[in-house]
Amino acid sequence: MKPAPFDYAVPRTIAEAVEALGDTGRKAQVLAGGQSLILEMHLQRVRPDLVVDINHIPELDGMRVEGDELRVGALVRHAAFEPATAVPGPLGTLLSKTVVNIAHPPIRSRGTMAGSFGWAHPASEWCAIGVALDATVEVTGPDGARALPAGDYFLGPHRTTRRPQELITAVRLPLLGENTGVSFIEHRRTHFTFAQVAVAAALTVHDGVIADARIGLVNSADRPIRARAAEDSLIGTETGPLPAGPRLPGEHPFARAGRIAATQDAAPLDQPYADAEYKRQAIAVLVGRTLLEAAADQRARLTAREGYHR
Ligand SMILES: Cc1cc2nc3c(=O)[nH]c(=O)nc-3n(C[C@H](O)[C@H](O)[C@H](O)COP(=O)(O)OP(=O)(O)OC[C@H]3O[C@@H](n4cnc5c(N)ncnc54)[C@H](O)[C@@H]3O)c2cc1C
Structure with missing residues (x-):
């Protein structure tokens, strides 16, 4: 099967991405790693009018420790968590033990943690960790930025408190203490x-x-x-x-x-x-x-x- 026809936008900034997503006349989907979206489009279970490719927005890349949290930008791939030392302390151990269970290496090299929160599959490893650790999902939409607690974020399979016009910019996870x-x-x-x-x-x-x-x-x-x-x-x-x-x-x-x-x-x-x-x-x-x-x-x-x- 082939995807239904769609328009394709390549924003260079978060503001441009939000503008594209905010065009409410069209059903839009964000393209991050594409490891769920492309398959769903191919099977025509998802038929967006517009695909907003966020892979050329440098502000969305990279992860860093901020205070007592790890901030994971929306373009950080699953594979980034494979080395136990990528993230300090027990959180790094947990993420590296978990990530090898997600699909296989090619998928892990493209798929993103934020994309998992966007897709919101009940079998997502990252999403269960986010809920357990009280993570925060950062989103930006036409009405500005919001911080969504992961504990209330998931409403059912592929349903969340994120509005369709909102872009996930990062996921924040609390660092875990040495005890x-x-x-x-x-x-x-x-x-x-x-x-x-x-x-x-x-x-x-x-x-x-x-x-x-x-x-x-x-x-x-x-x-x-x-x-x-x-x-x-x-x-x-x-x-x-x-x-x-x-x-x-x-x-x-x-x-x-x-x-x-x-x-x-x-x-x-x-x-x-x-x-x-x-x-x-x-x-x-x-x-x-x-x-x-x-x-x-x-x-x-x-x-x-x-x-x-x-
Ligand atoms: C064979 C196979 C096996 C897999 N096994 C597993 C598994 O064991 N565990 C697991 O968790 N996953 C698995 N996956 C899915 C994979 O982990 C995906 O990478 C992940 O679900 C989504 O990440 P992505 O970056 O590829 O998102 P995409 O495919 O690009 O997008 C997925 C959805 O999230 C939305 N989205 C993505 N990024 C954002 C954003 N920044 N803001 C707003 N919305 C966004 C998109 O609009 C789309 O609706 C598997 C996939 C395949 C094909």
């Missing part, structure tokens, strides 16, 4: 397909007690979600001796959090090869394992720091 351990585990059918389910976790531990827990669930509802009930069950819990293997005793707090996430937080939809019941079982197991890995990561960071200061 935080992180992990990401994904379950999928074949190597390069979307996740059946996946879990991101960040555990902040002070003196062996969990002070903060962030759990993001991928493809576990009609949008990326945070497992708040499971998180609440962990606050104030002692991490204690960590079980050695991936199998957790049923009464372990991480196993209990997994069951809570699967039954109280997740609202999975039936899909080919993974019905809702299957996904709930996978979520229960993966949440437990992801928390265990995050706790082990926090311990390893602590040991490395204490060894360094000795």
Whole structure:
């Protein structure tokens, strides 16, 4: 199949892009990495009148630390997060552990983090991390700039609080402190397909007690979600001796959090090869394992720091 006819604009500034998108007489789509849009246009599931190619706007490129946040410009490709050192601290570890689960290298070399927030697929790894960490989506439209909290941003598959005339200029993620351990585990059918389910976790531990827990669930509802009930069950819990293997005793707090996430937080939809019941079982197991890995990561960071200061 071929795309339906469309006009093509190549703005050089954010202002020019917003002007093109603000032409309300036409249905416009932003072209970033094109790794979702071009496929959808080819299948004619998306038929824009106008494609606004933002790849020639230097202001949208680059990522940098600003205060206690990482600001990721709208042209930063997925692959930029592959080196664990690209971003400081535990956030860098989380992003680099996660990114290798997104599609395959050619897609990662073009697709963008902001594009994932634009596409808003329930199985997007970045979007679940954004929700779990309270990221902010920066947008600019004809009425000016807005900062949209990721927690309220997703309304359903491909539906967000962003207005069609608004351009995502950046995604801002909070940096994670050194007492935080992180992990990401994904379950999928074949190597390069979307996740059946996946879990991101960040555990902040002070003196062996969990002070903060962030759990993001991928493809576990009609949008990326945070497992708040499971998180609440962990606050104030002692991490204690960590079980050695991936199998957790049923009464372990991480196993209990997994069951809570699967039954109280997740609202999975039936899909080919993974019905809702299957996904709930996978979520229960993966949440437990992801928390265990995050706790082990926090311990390893602590040991490395204490060894360094000795
Ligand atoms: C085979 C295959 C496997 C894939 N596997 C995964 C996977 O496992 N996990 C995953 O998360 N993704 C996966 N993807 C999608 C890929 O990660 C895309 O890169 C991502 O969804 C969108 O990023 P993009 O920059 O390519 O956006 P584009 O394709 O250019 O745009 C996607 C949508 O977002 C909008 N958009 C993009 N940028 C902006 C912006 N700055 N402001 C406003 N709107 C914007 C566009 O208008 C469009 O509607 C896969 C894609 C393919 C083809």
